[in-house]
Amino acid sequence: MLKFTFLLAVAVGVNCQLESSIVPTTPPYSTGSPPPTTRPPRQVITVTNGETEGQWGPLERCPKGARVVSYQTQNELATPRFDDTALNTILLFCNDEFVTNFTSTAGFSGDFRGIQTCAFGGYMTSFQLRVSPAGTEADNTAANDIRFKCSGGDEINGLGNTGGDWGDYSEVCDNGICGMETRVQPYEGGIGHPDNTALNDVRFTCC
Numbered sequence: 001m002l003k004f005t006f007l008l009a010v011a012v013g014v015n016c017q018l019e020s021s022i023v024p025t026t027p028p029y030s031t032g033s034p035p036p037t038t039r040p041p042r043q044v045i046t047v048t049n050g051e052t053e054g055q056w057g058p059l060e061r062c063p064k065g066a067r068v069v070s071y072q073t074q075n076e077l078a079t080p081r082f083d084d085t086a087l088n089t090i091l092l093f094c095n096d097e098f099v100t101n102f103t104s105t106a107g108f109s110g111d112f113r114g115i116q117t118c119a120f121g122g123y124m125t126s127f128q129l130r131v132s133p134a135g136t137e138a139d140n141t142a143a144n145d146i147r148f149k150c151s152g153g154d155e156i157n158g159l160g161n162t163g164g165d166w167g168d169y170s171e172v173c174d175n176g177i178c179g180m181e182t183r184v185q186p187y188e189g190g191i192g193h194p195d196n197t198a199l200n201d202v203r204f205t206c207c
């Protein structure tokens with residue numbers, strides 16, 4: 001009986017040892033959710049074919065609770081004999097009661113094209129940029145046009161310039177686009193400045 005108890009104690013002891021030797025190498029069963037005060041950083045969607053002249057403009061956003069549902073571009077469409085700048089400005093419209101609009105940095109030239117709006121009460125979720133890469137032509141234009149996909153699956157097309165090529169679509173903002181930053185080369189003058197390009201790149205903040 002004494003012998004049995006001893007063996008039992010040894011067995012239990014070994015068992016405990018085995019368990020305790022496992023615990024430190026095993027991650028906790030639950031890593032736990034982050035404290036309620038820390039929010040994940042806002043997702044920003046980008047494309048890889050933007051150009052690099054100019055500085056990033058200010059992040060501008062829809063009012064709280066609103067999303068971007070329409071847009072309009074300003075383009076130099078009637079190509080001048082030299083120094084075409086193509087896409088200059090992107091104007092976004094939110095679905096708040098005041099239909100707030102914003103541009104981040106605006107360009108300096110061209111005509112405003114028709115407003116494009118997502119169908120069926122949808123909102124914009126991803127985008128694609130049409131670009132003439134720097135150095136491919138004597139007269140660089142950088143970004144030429146932009147188009148978006150909407151939450152309902154439809155695509156709203158730019159009415160901009162047709163030079164260059166569409167790049168890949170950005171990632172998707174599941175809850176829609178709420179903010180924008182544009183990268184615009186500021187006007188550096190006509191004669192004497194070889195090549196203005198206006199809008200070079202754009203990125204959007206998810207809601």
Ligand SMILES: *[C@@H]1O[C@H](CO)[C@@H](O)[C@H](O)[C@H]1NC(C)=O
Nearest residue numbers: 072091093099100101102112
């Ligand atoms: C954009 O908003 C401003 C007010 O902030 C307004 O004056 C202007 O008309 C709006 N633009 C368009 C195209 O609706």
